[in-house]
Amino acid sequence: MTAAALTSPAAAARVVTTVRHDPVGDLLDLLPATGGLSWVRRGEGLVGWGEAARLEVSGPSALADAARWWDEYAAGLDVADELGVPGSGPVLFASIAFDPLAGTSVFVVPEMVVGRRGGAGWVTALGPAPELPVPVAHDDGPAPRLRYADGALDPASWCAAVAAAVTRIDAGELAKVVLARDLLVSSDVPLDPRRMLRRLAARFPGCWTFAVDGLLGATPELLLRRTGRQLSARVLAGTAPRGAGAEDDRLARALLTSAKDRAEHALAVDSLVQALEPYCDGLDAPAEPQLLTLANVRHLATDVVGTQAARGRAAGAGLLDLVGAVHPTAAVCGTPTPDAAGLIGELEGMDRGRYAGPVGWLDAAGDGEFGLALRCAELVGDDGARLFAGCGIVAGSDPAAELAETQSKFAAFQAALEG
Numbered sequence: 001m002t003a004a005a006l007t008s009p010a011a012a013a014r015v016v017t018t019v020r021h022d023p024v025g026d027l028l029d030l031l032p033a034t035g036g037l038s039w040v041r042r043g044e045g046l047v048g049w050g051e052a053a054r055l056e057v058s059g060p061s062a063l064a065d066a067a068r069w070w071d072e073y074a075a076g077l078d079v080a081d082e083l084g085v086p087g088s089g090p091v092l093f094a095s096i097a098f099d100p101l102a103g104t105s106v107f108v109v110p111e112m113v114v115g116r117r118g119g120a121g122w123v124t125a126l127g128p129a130p131e132l133p134v135p136v137a138h139d140d141g142p143a144p145r146l147r148y149a150d151g152a153l154d155p156a157s158w159c160a161a162v163a164a165a166v167t168r169i170d171a172g173e174l175a176k177v178v179l180a181r182d183l184l185v186s187s188d189v190p191l192d193p194r195r196m197l198r199r200l201a202a203r204f205p206g207c208w209t210f211a212v213d214g215l216l217g218a219t220p221e222l223l224l225r226r227t228g229r230q231l232s233a234r235v236l237a238g239t240a241p242r243g244a245g246a247e248d249d250r251l252a253r254a255l256l257t258s259a260k261d262r263a264e265h266a267l268a269v270d271s272l273v274q275a276l277e278p279y280c281d282g283l284d285a286p287a288e289p290q291l292l293t294l295a296n297v298r299h300l301a302t303d304v305v306g307t308q309a310a311r312g313r314a315a316g317a318g319l320l321d322l323v324g325a326v327h328p329t330a331a332v333c334g335t336p337t338p339d340a341a342g343l344i345g346e347l348e349g350m351d352r353g354r355y356a357g358p359v360g361w362l363d364a365a366g367d368g369e370f371g372l373a374l375r376c377a378e379l380v381g382d383d384g385a386r387l388f389a390g391c392g393i394v395a396g397s398d399p400a401a402e403l404a405e406t407q408s409k410f411a412a413f414q415a416a417l418e419g
C-alpha cells in the first residue's frame, strides 16, 4: 500500500523566479542552521532551504507516485528562469529509501535555491524577485565530545554475518551481497549540520556533499545523472585502505589487480548496465576500471555513459523512472538482486532507512543527479546520529578485512563530526 503525506503551497505563492547572481560565494556558507538541503561537489551544485512542498511516500508505486506528484506540481508553477540550465528553475530534492516499498522516501521542494554550474551562479525563489541571501557567519567553536555505541550488531556479530554470507555464496546461492552496519553517536552539544557539511566538502572535494531531511553525507558514487538525453553514472565497488608512502602505492596496485575486487566490481557495473540498457540507444562501459582515490579509501570505479532512447516507451521514462529501474545496483545490494536483498534482510539485523538509497535532485525539465547515500549519517534529534557503512561480500571475502573496511568508511563521517 502506498502511504503519501504531502503539503502544497497556497496557489498565490506559485510564481517561481530564477535570476543570475555572480558570484554566489560558497554555497554551503549560505545554509541556515537547520533544514538545509545540499548537493555540492567542487563548489558547484545546489543548496536549498524552506519547504514549499513536501511528499513522503512508500510502497510499490512510490517513485511513480513521486514522479507524477512532481510533474503536476511543476506544471502548476508560473516560472521565470533567465538561465534555463540544469538545476535552475524549480527543483525537487529527494532522498529515497533503500527499499522504497517498505521505507519512507522524502521529496522536498525548497522555497529558496542557490546554484552554481560552470562558474555561473543563480538564485531561485518562490515569488517575483529573489535576493542572494547573506552568507551565514560561522564560528565552529570547540569540537563536540562524542560517545559511540554499536548499532544493530556488535563487530563480532557482524563478522559472523559476513562469514555466514560467504558460506551461502560458496554454496552457490548467490554471487555477491552487500552487508552494512550502523554505528550510533551521541554528542554533548547539539550537532551542527552546516559544520559537518563544510568539513565533508573540504575533505572529500570530489564527492557529492548531500543533505536531505536529516540525511547528510559525502558520496563518491553517482547512481545516475540525466542531462537532456545524456545519461551518466559512476559505479564503485572494490575498496582498499590508504597507506603511507610506498605502502599506499602498493595497496593501489594490489586493488587494481585483485581478482576478488575486480569480480565484485564487475557485478556492480553489470547490474547497472543491464538495468539501463533497455532505456538507451547507446551505452558505454569501459572494460577496465579506474582507481578513485579518496582521503580515507580507494575504490575501483567505472564511469558509464549512455544516450536515452529517442523513440518508444523508453524515451518517455523520466529520471525517477530510470532511478527506480537501476536501483538497487550490486554496489549496494548484490547479485542476483532478489537473493541478495533477502539475505540482507536475514543477516544485517537493521533497517537501512535511506542509507544506500538514491539521493539527489531533479528539475522541472527532467534533468537531475542522483547519488547513492553512502558515507553518511542520519541525524537523530539534535545531538545524535546513526552512521552507516557497508561492504560487498563475494567468494573469498575475509570478515576481519571487511570489518576494517567499514571502519575506514565510517571514518569519513567521523572526521566531519570530530574536532
Ligand SMILES: C=C(O[C@H]1C=CC=C(C(=O)O)[C@@H]1O)C(=O)O
Binding pocket: 178, 180, 221, 236, 237, 238, 239, 299, 330, 331, 332, 356, 374, 375, 388, 389, 390, 391, 392, 393, 409
Ligand atoms: C556500501 C558501501 O560502499 C559501496 C560502494 C563502494 C565500494 C563498495 C565496496 O567495495 O564494498 C560498496 O559496494 C558503503 O560505503 O557503505
